[in-house]
Amino acid sequence: MHNVWLHRYTVLVAVCTLFLVVAGGLVTSNDAGLSVPDWPLSYGKLMPKMEGGIFFEHGHRMVATTVGMLTIGLAIWLWRSEQRRWMRRLGFIALAAVIVQGILGGMTVIFLLPKPVSISHACLAQLFFSTTVLIALFTSAEWKRRLPMVEDDGAPGLHLLAAAVPLFVLTQLALGAAARHRAIGVLPHVIGAAVVMGMILWIVIRTLVRHSGVAPLRRSALCLLVIGVSQVFLGVAAYMSRIATVDAPQPMAVMVTFTVAHVAVGALTMAASVVMTAEVFRNVRRPLLDMRAGAAVRA
Amino acid sequence: MKKFLLSCGAASLLLLSACGSKTETTETKKEEAPAAAAPAAAPVDDANAATVTGKVAFSGTKPTPRNISMDATPACARAHTTPPKSQEVVVNDNGTLRNTFVWVKAGLPDKQWPAAATAVKLDQKGCMYEPHVFGVMANQNIEVTNSDPTNHNIHPQPKENREWNESQPPKGEAKMKSFPRQEVMIPVKCNVHPWMRSYIGVVNHPFFAVTGDDGTFTIKGLPPGEYTIEAWHEKYGAKEMKVTVAPKDSKTADFDFKG
Numbered sequence: 001m002h003n004v005w006l007h008r009y010t011v012l013v014a015v016c017t018l019f020l021v022v023a024g025g026l027v028t029s030n031d032a033g034l035s036v037p038d039w040p041l042s043y044g045k046l047m048p049k050m051e052g053g054i055f056f057e058h059g060h061r062m063v064a065t066t067v068g069m070l071t072i073g074l075a076i077w078l079w080r081s082e083q084r085r086w087m088r089r090l091g092f093i094a095l096a097a098v099i100v101q102g103i104l105g106g107m108t109v110i111f112l113l114p115k116p117v118s119i120s121h122a123c124l125a126q127l128f129f130s131t132t133v134l135i136a137l138f139t140s141a142e143w144k145r146r147l148p149m150v151e152d153d154g155a156p157g158l159h160l161l162a163a164a165v166p167l168f169v170l171t172q173l174a175l176g177a178a179a180r181h182r183a184i185g186v187l188p189h190v191i192g193a194a195v196v197m198g199m200i201l202w203i204v205i206r207t208l209v210r211h212s213g214v215a216p217l218r219r220s221a222l223c224l225l226v227i228g229v230s231q232v233f234l235g236v237a238a239y240m241s242r243i244a245t246v247d248a249p250q251p252m253a254v255m256v257t258f259t260v261a262h263v264a265v266g267a268l269t270m271a272a273s274v275v276m277t278a279e280v281f282r283n284v285r286r287p288l289l290d291m292r293a294g295a296a297v298r299a
Numbered sequence: 300m301k302k303f304l305l306s307c308g309a310a311s312l313l314l315l316s317a318c319g320s321k322t323e324t325t326e327t328k329k330e331e332a333p334a335a336a337a338p339a340a341a342p343v344d345d346a347n348a349a350t351v352t353g354k355v356a357f358s359g360t361k362p363t364p365r366n367i368s369m370d371a372t373p374a375c376a377r378a379h380t381t382p383p384k385s386q387e388v389v390v391n392d393n394g395t396l397r398n399t400f401v402w403v404k405a406g407l408p409d410k411q412w413p414a415a416a417t418a419v420k421l422d423q424k425g426c427m428y429e430p431h432v433f434g435v436m437a438n439q440n441i442e443v444t445n446s447d448p449t450n451h452n453i454h455p456q457p458k459e460n461r462e463w464n465e466s467q468p469p470k471g472e473a474k475m476k477s478f479p480r481q482e483v484m485i486p487v488k489c490n491v492h493p494w495m496r497s498y499i500g501v502v503n504h505p506f507f508a509v510t511g512d513d514g515t516f517t518i519k520g521l522p523p524g525e526y527t528i529e530a531w532h533e534k535y536g537a538k539e540m541k542v543t544v545a546p547k548d549s550k551t552a553d554f555d556f557k558g
Contacts, residue, residue, distance in 0.1 A: 035490035037452050037464045049450065052372040052491040112454075112462050249367050249385035250494040 002141045006077055010136040013070045017129045018267060020067045023060040024125060025263035028180060029256040032056040033118075039109040064102060071098045074135070090135055097128045115183040122177035126170065126270045133271040137278060142216065149285040150211055157287065161203050162280035166273040172196045173266055186239065193235055200228040203276065211284070220279045224272040231265045238262040349521045349544035351552050354514045355399040355530055359558030361390045367494045374449040375426035375492060385494070386431045388534050388558070395514020396556055398432040399532045400484060400500040402507035403518065404539065406526035412504040414438040418475065421487075421497065423451045423467070428487065428497035432533070434507040435499060437481055443467065443474040450491060455499070457485040464490075484531060498533055523548070530554040 027033050035053030036042045042058045050058060071094055078091030104121040111117065137143055152158040172192040178184045207221040238258040245252040364384035369375035389397040418440035422429045426447055435441055445451050445467040453474070454464040459482040467474065478485065478501045489495035500507060508516035518528075525543040535556040542552050 031488075031493045032490050034454055034464050035452055037454075037466045043450060043466055043468075051374070051449065053493065054450065054491055055371070057490075112464055247365065247387075249365050249387065 002144055003081055003139070004141070006081060007136065007139040007141070009077065010074065010132065010139050013067070013074050014129070014132040014136045014271075016063070016067050016070055017132045018264060020060075020063045021125055021129055021267045022260055022264050023056070023063045024122075025260035026256065027056045027060045028263075029259045030056050030251050033108060033113055036061075036109065039106040061105075064105065068098050068102060071095050071132075074132075078135070084138075087135075087138060090131070090138070094128065094131045094135065097124060097131060101125060101128055113181070115178075115181050118181045119174065119177045119183060122180070123170070123174050126173050126267050129267045130166075130271045130274045134274055134278060137275055143282075147214070147216070147283060149283055150214055150217075151287075152210060152284045153287050154206065154210065158203075158206065158280055158284050159286050161199075161206065162277040165199050165203050166270065166277055168192075168196050168199045169270050169273045173270060176263075176266060193232060197228060197232055200224055200273070204228075207276075207280075214283050216279045217283055220272070220276040224269075224276050227265060227268050227272045231262065231269050234258060234262040234265050347523060347546035348519065349523055349546065349548040349550070351518045351521060351526075351528060351542055351544065351550050353401070353516055353528075353552040353554065355396045355401070355510045355516070355532075356514065356553065356555045357390045357394055357396040357558060358555055362388050362558060364389070369426055369492070369494075372426065372449055372492060374447065378425035378447070383425065383427065386427070386496075390558075391512055391514050393514060395510065396532060396535075397510055397512060397514065399510040399514075399516075399530050399554070399556075400432055400434055400498070400507065401510065401516045401518065401528060401530045401554075402434065402483065402500060402502050403504065403521070404483075404527045404529040406524050407504055407506070408522065408524075412436065414477075415505065418442040420444065421499075422446055423453075423489070423495070426451075426489075426492050426495060428489075428495055430497070430509070432484075432498045432509050433500070434509060435478070435501055436505060437501055437503050438477050438479055441476045441499070443476060445469060445471050451489050451495070452491055453487065454490055455485050455487045457482050460485065460501070483529070484533075496533075500531070528552050530556075532556055 030053060032053030032055075034057075036048070036057045038044060040061075042048045042054070042061065048054055048058055075091040075095040079088050082088045082091070101121065101124050104117055104124060107117045108114070108121055172189070172195075175184070175189040175192045179186045179189045204221045204225045207217050211217045238255070238261070241252075241255040241258045245255045248255075365387075366382040367385055369379065369383065386398065391397055414436045419433060419435050420442045421433070422444045424446040426449070443453055448469045450466060450468055452464060452466045454462075455476075455478075456462055457478065459480045460478040463476075465474065478499070481501055481503045483500045483502065484498040485501060487497040487499060500509075506518050506521060508518055510516050521544055523544055523546045525541065527539050528542050529537050529539050531537040535558075538554050538556070540552050540554065542550050544550050
């Protein structure tokens, strides 16, 4: 039975998580990551004076605490009301991820932004957001409605393509985080953008040409396309604004705006790619399974 | 669906660990140990000591100083009647460059120069560091004070010395800090107020100076010898010059940075 309030709650968690990603992006873009030298308290208090970089860093901690609480609620709600065992587990995976993410965030402060930790913190943020989006998708009424599966015998298999795209996107997000934390130059991220955009176009065109009649597939493909293209333009804008303000004595609003938008839409790209993957696995029959089924019938 | 979720999770964890391990080696911290012991330096014979003086000229188009917006912290904004300017490039009225760190980079005998007993003061005033560029000897104390009615964090980012990050409340108690290893230069920043920057030149000897509002410098008390003098500027980088001084000599070493 569909639980509409649970679904609404999962959407709330996903929206708050996106806001958390934005808050995290604001911290890095404003160079405020170490404006509060202590953790878990801030200047020895629960609520320091919110000014300058402290506003961004402590604000990020406050949003993170809220999302952590919401995730605890989500895990409990799923555990108590979900019939699907894997969904109950997914709730606890999300909870584990948000706890690890909090610890990584604390480590960035205590160990003065070690690059591996900062990059892992950025990568896990994207994975956690995608997890919340998937939970929202899996608790929706539409997901529970069974549609007839469609055939796809193209090569490579649509399932393989659908599984590869989120991995490419995550790699690209990791390259972006590494460039942002100055572990590598920007070139690998630029090359990655071309590769990922190619992958997105590939799966989108393939889906729209062959399966535009299947509403969830069409919708998720178009969504991925729009978000992916926006992300490329935001990436160019973020880079140009950084170049234009390189001599500024402090982070400028234009650079911060485009960079944070690029980070947020990066998270949306990741989420759109995993939704696309989930829809492919749900709505497209795998040729291999058909062959096995046929063999079983013949036997 | 379960398989899909499991394989996604496993692949993501693999990727995460891979991206995390990429730069691990770059973060290895240097040991906080003093430089290798050398024999103590005998006091320079004043009668034979040489002096190097010079000026750091600026040529090219004088950059327009950039305004700093302190609106995010009203206590900082209130400290200034006119918008404060960036101190990155300050060209004096006589066409010279302020805040250039000049030091003897090479040529001194391999001796251990005792650290100066007096502390050098680094103040946070009007949400700016004062001084913007300064030098200290290795192990010499730096007295960090906060004259502002707002919180600051002091965050030096050395490569050869230990990095640290500490907060200092309004009018808080002074902090005594020092760096044991020679390092030119150590950037210092405040992450609460991202425009705040200072640079510390830490050297093993007392032969250094910083150009002021006339763009000149004087390095006194040098033993006779052949030296490499370096002038470092935060935007324009470093330039070197060879200078040979005889006993009681007085030499000139002028530098020129192009804008």
